[in-house]
Amino acid sequence: MTIVPARSSEWVRxxxxxxxxxxxxxxxxxxxxxxxxxxxxxxxLSDISLTIEEGAFVSILGPSGCGKSTLLYIVGGFVSxxxxxxxMKGQAITAPGPDRGPVFQEFALFPWKTVLGNVMYGPxxxxxxxxxxEAQSRALIEMVGLKGYENFYPxxxxxxxxxxxxLARTLxxxxxxxxxxxxxxxxxxxxxxxxxxDLLNIWERDRKTVLFVTHSVDEAVFLSDKVVMMSKSxxxxxxxxxxxxxxxxRRNELLLDPRYQKYVVDxxxxxxxxxxxxxxx
Amino acid sequence: xxxxxxxTKYAAPVLACIGLLAVWxxxxxxxxxxxxxxxxxxxxxxxxxxxxxESLINILASLRRxxxxxxxxxxxxxxxxxxxGRSAAIAAFFNPLLMVIYPVxxxxxxxxxxxxxxxxxxxxxxxxxxxxxxxxxxxxxxGAKAIEEKMLWSGAAMGLSPLQRLVRIxxxxxxxxxxxxxxTGLVLALITMITSEMIARQSGAGNILFNALDMGQYDxxxxxxxxxxxxxxxxxxxxxxVRARLVxxxxxxxxxxxxxx
Numbered sequence: 001m002t003i004v005p006a007r008s009s010e011w012v013r014x015x016x017x018x019x020x021x022x023x024x025x026x027x028x029x030x031x032x033x034x035x036x037x038x039x040x041x042x043x044x045l046s047d048i049s050l051t052i053e054e055g056a057f058v059s060i061l062g063p064s065g066c067g068k069s070t071l072l073y074i075v076g077g078f079v080s081x082x083x084x085x086x087x088m089k090g091q092a093i094t095a096p097g098p099d100r101g102p103v104f105q106e107f108a109l110f111p112w113k114t115v116l117g118n119v120m121y122g123p124x125x126x127x128x129x130x131x132x133x134e135a136q137s138r139a140l141i142e143m144v145g146l147k148g149y150e151n152f153y154p155x156x157x158x159x160x161x162x163x164x165x166x167l168a169r170t171l172x173x174x175x176x177x178x179x180x181x182x183x184x185x186x187x188x189x190x191x192x193x194x195x196x197x198d199l200l201n202i203w204e205r206d207r208k209t210v211l212f213v214t215h216s217v218d219e220a221v222f223l224s225d226k227v228v229m230m231s232k233s234x235x236x237x238x239x240x241x242x243x244x245x246x247x248x249x250r251r252n253e254l255l256l257d258p259r260y261q262k263y264v265v266d267x268x269x270x271x272x273x274x275x276x277x278x279x280x281x
Numbered sequence: 282x283x284x285x286x287x288x289t290k291y292a293a294p295v296l297a298c299i300g301l302l303a304v305w306x307x308x309x310x311x312x313x314x315x316x317x318x319x320x321x322x323x324x325x326x327x328x329x330x331x332x333x334x335e336s337l338i339n340i341l342a343s344l345r346r347x348x349x350x351x352x353x354x355x356x357x358x359x360x361x362x363x364x365x366g367r368s369a370a371i372a373a374f375f376n377p378l379l380m381v382i383y384p385v386x387x388x389x390x391x392x393x394x395x396x397x398x399x400x401x402x403x404x405x406x407x408x409x410x411x412x413x414x415x416x417x418x419x420x421x422x423x424g425a426k427a428i429e430e431k432m433l434w435s436g437a438a439m440g441l442s443p444l445q446r447l448v449r450i451x452x453x454x455x456x457x458x459x460x461x462x463x464x465t466g467l468v469l470a471l472i473t474m475i476t477s478e479m480i481a482r483q484s485g486a487g488n489i490l491f492n493a494l495d496m497g498q499y500d501x502x503x504x505x506x507x508x509x510x511x512x513x514x515x516x517x518x519x520x521x522x523v524r525a526r527l528v529x530x531x532x533x534x535x536x537x538x539x540x541x542x
Contacts (some may be wrong), residue, residue, distance in 0.1 A: 053457055078434045100438060102431075104431040106429060106431050109432075110432065110454070111454065112453040112456070112528075112531070113530075121439060126440065217474065
């Protein structure tokens with residue numbers, strides 16, 4: 001068992017002591033303060049420091065309102081932190097870029113484009129020739145299990161299928177980091193399980209760095225190498241946990257594995273102790 | 282052989298028209314009023330109007346002004362509405378201006394515009410332009426405002442610049458709403474076209490109508506009303522076909538999404 005306090009973990013250290021070779025994303029004392037309608041300051045994130053190593057699957061786990069999505073948006077460059085900074089390969093993040101590909105809970109597909117049109121959009125924007133972009137996109141659509149649906153519009157697809165398209169669309173422009181914002185949060189349990197399995201299969205092929213936001217303990221443990229536990233009001237990192245389970249992971253084996261079960265139970269207990277609702281198994 | 286549903290679809294409007302004309306005919310015969318010709322008299326006057334070269338030139342001049350006013354309004358209003366929808370500062374600047382112009386009947390501005398620009402094409406086209414602009418701006422604004430922020434973020438992550446996002450994401454995503462505004466604008470273009478010609482009589486379909494009224498040619502008056510109405514119905518039907526084609530993606534082909542995860 002490798003549950004260690006966040007501050008003493010190898011995972012979270014002052015930025016100065018990190019080996020730059022393996023760190024792909026560094027979050028350095030990031031705080032985010034929003035002004036609410038009552039003109040009161042709401043501290044969404046307080047003094048977050050976190051380093052993400054290249055090729056790691058890292059989940060940010062916490063109750064709703066703990067600022068976990070905001071943290072992801074800061075890494076994406078969609079939101080600027082009130083103080084502190086996020087860096088990608090040593091460069092300060094100031095804007096979105098194709099090196100960081102988001103997948104949102106809301107899918108955010110382009111509804112006027114077909115499945116193929118959505119997936120080709122990124123490569124075409126990057127200047128890939130149409131024939132080449134189309135061939136790559138067709139392969140990706142097949143990889144996410146949507147062969148035969150290339151000419152469908154998003155409106156004609158179910159939620160699970162839309163999220164598959166969104167994943168393919170992001171993978172198509174080869175981001176170095178995948179930023180997944182509760183991607184399966186809007187899906188029913190069965191669909192969710194299937195997509196988790198498929199995401200793991202796809203991820204285990206090329207081991208892209210993934211930052212994955214979720215409020216599901218199960219999901220975080222099943223997918224991740226590291227789980228960053230957050231608490232809310234203000235949003236802080238309370239614990240970073242290494243998930244030391246073998247890969248490739250198979251769901252049916254893992255659910256019976258006592259080590260997996262212990263991670264889930266321990267993390268749930270820690271959330272319960274601090275009486276933080278909103279985190280589900 | 283057409284299905285019953287198709288028969289209903291095509292027969293219903295025809296029946297409605299015939300019904301309206303029948304009521305008109307009966308009412309006119311019953312009232313026996315000189316200024317209320319029968320439907321048959323009015324319809325009989327249509328061929329002589331459409332066969333008259335002068336009248337045709339007038340009607341075509343109206344349509345040309347309408348097309349120019351509508352086209353210019355759409356070209357200006359869509360970008361303005363989209364910018365207002367995406368920028369609070371731009372919206373804050375233009376909103377009060379539009380609020381002031383909105384309730385003013387555009388035809389009420391005509392006397393002033395006529396003083397400045399005369400009674401010619403420019404004045405009438407400008408009035409049509411004003412009439413069309415507001416609904417198009419409003420719907421473009423609403424459409425742009427309602428766009429899922431994360432769609433724009435996805436575009437930004439792919440490397441689209443702010444201008445590219447406006448043209449290649451905001452514009453297509455807001456298109457259904459924009460075209461709803463354009464459809465309203467098209468009908469308003471027809472209305473302001475006739476009104477402008479009523480105020481500044483010089484040429485046009487409105488000119489024929491009101492000249493006939495002055496001369497007591499009531500069958501011509503009613504015939505022109507039918508012609509203008511038919512023009513409106515045709516333009517709207519053509520526009521609706523184009524609209525439906527352009528935003529086919531926003532109307533599902535299936536009632537239920539496919540059940541596949």
